[in-house]
Structure formats: structure tokens, C-alpha cells
Amino acid sequence: MKDWKKHKGFKTPEGYFDSLTDRILEKVGKESQSAPENEGFSTPDNYFESFNDKLKARMEPKETKVVQLRSYRRYWVAAASIAAIFLLVVVIPWGGTEESSFDTLASAEIEAYLDEGDLGLSSYELAEFIAEDALQEDAIMEMNIEDENIMEYLDDTIDDIDELNLDYDEE
């Protein structure tokens, strides 16, 4: 066994070996936790010392001012009661009224709704919802449409009316 206790005249400061382990551990700990020296990054002074407090402050729920509602409660109840009675008197038509149904709607209103409402359906798609027997084809076929109206319709809807090669009866 190596006799390393023979120092022959050498000595150490008092308590040197007692504190040696702590100092080495401290140094090793610091080195392993800090960035390598050749990396270039640094932090503000005392950043790590103050980090815990900063984090704690962020995690604690912030106190918000509580507004007591209890003392105002009875005023609210009284005000709400008066408002409710007023509404009952004014809004409810005491004389009774006809209940609205599909039949009471004017067809103009329905047309306006279909025209203006964004149904997302084309007129062909809408037509599919109408039962065939309700279409009353005869009513359309038997309708007496003036030639003038037909020409007006074609004029509005067709780009080049001459392409239709219509025969005009020149009377």
C-alpha cells in the first residue's frame, strides 16, 4: 500500500481536508451547470438567483377586486319587478290577436324572402322541393301569354336574338 501520509516537512492550512470535499463538489457542480466557456453566451447578473421569485410571482393567482353585489340586490329586484310589469302592460296585446301561420303570410312576403334571403339554392334546386302535382302545369300551359311579352323575355335573356331565326309575321 502506498504510504501517502509521509509528508516530510510539508503541511497544509488548518482544516484544509475537512472542507476539500465540499469545495470540489461545489466547483464540479458549478462547472457542470454553467455554459462551456468557449460558447460566448452570458446572462444578466443574479439571473438564476432571482429566477425562483419571478416564477413564483407568475404562478400565483392575481388578486382581483371583488365587487359586492349583495347590497344592491334589493334595488335590482325592485327595479326588475317594475320593468317586468311595464313590459307586460305595453308589449302583450290584451285584445288577443290572430295567430300567424303560413296561410297568413302574403305571397309577396314569401317571394321577397326567397329573393333576398341567402338560401344558397338555385331556382332549379328549389323546384325539386315542390311536389309535381302542386306545380299545376296546366295553369302555365293554358296561360295566355302575349307575343310581346315573349319577345321581351327573349330580348332580355338571349345574347343574340337573331341566332334564333325567328319568323316574323309581317302583317
Next chain:
Amino acid sequence: MIAEETLVKQLKQKDTQAKAFEMLINTYKERLYWHIRRIVLDHDDADDVLQNTFIKVYRSIDGFKGDSKLYSWMYRIATNESLTFLKQKSRKLGVNSEALQERMANNLQADVYFEGDEIQYQLQQAIATLPEKQKLVFNMKYFEELKYEEISEILETSVGGLKASYHLAVKKIESYLKEN
């Protein structure tokens, strides 16, 4: 140092949670800070992400099953938080991730908390050109000196894949430094 299992148990119990959490912060804050700092480069950004990481750890500790080591789990959270932070930053600035990396590396020259010399600055420029995965692996292996097995647990990638990523990263950095 307290055993990991005991610490996790204390973190999950209401009466011991506060003290255990403080111990957890004291043990890991510096290691996680430097891990985050190498990804986001800026000190203020690293500080934000580190706080978010600990808050997430605190809120998710009940879900920690112990399938991996506690520090691997925390490193994974820190990595994900850093990458999410960078994605948000690039969206805010309206630039893609490559442009953001270049901008971050260029900003180092004016950063009061970067005291590196020209070579260290060039090294950071070179790292900024690496794809995300290679950059993470390079930092964890080269600067943080983690073992491949540890990195594998954190990034959930095979050791073989990590070795290939590290090898490619070193090659790219070498050629960047030669060219510049």
C-alpha cells in the same frame, strides 16, 4: 440529492408539492436554461421559455407516468416549448424559419449577453444553417455533452438516427467554417 421517485411522489402530493417544486427548480433551472438558450439564442426569450417550461411541468406532473426519467421528460417539454416559441415568433415577424434563424444568429453581434469572439460567432452562424433536428442533436451532444441514450430518450429518436444527424451536422459546420 433526493431520489427521483421520491421527488415525483412529493410533487404529486398537495402538502409536499410546493417544497418539492422549489427543489425541482433549483436542481434543473440552469441546465434547462442553457438547453433553451442554445435554441432561442436570446436571453429574454430563453427566460420566457424557461418559465413556461416550469409552469407546464407543474401543471402536468400528475400526468407524468414515469415511463421516462423525470429530467428527460422536462428536457422534452423545454425542447417543445422552445420550438413552439420560435414558430410563433416567425409567424409574428412574417418570416419563414430559415430566415428567422439567420436573423437570430445575426442579432448575436449586438447582443449584450453574447460575449463570444469572432470564431464563436461564426460557429453560431454555422449552427443556424442546420435543419432543426440536426441543430438540437449537435447542441445536446457537443455543448451539453449528453449521451446518445439520453438524447434518444428526450427526442424519442433511435440512437442510430441521432449518430447520423450528429455526423451530418458536424460535416455541415466544418464546410461552413471553411467557406467563411
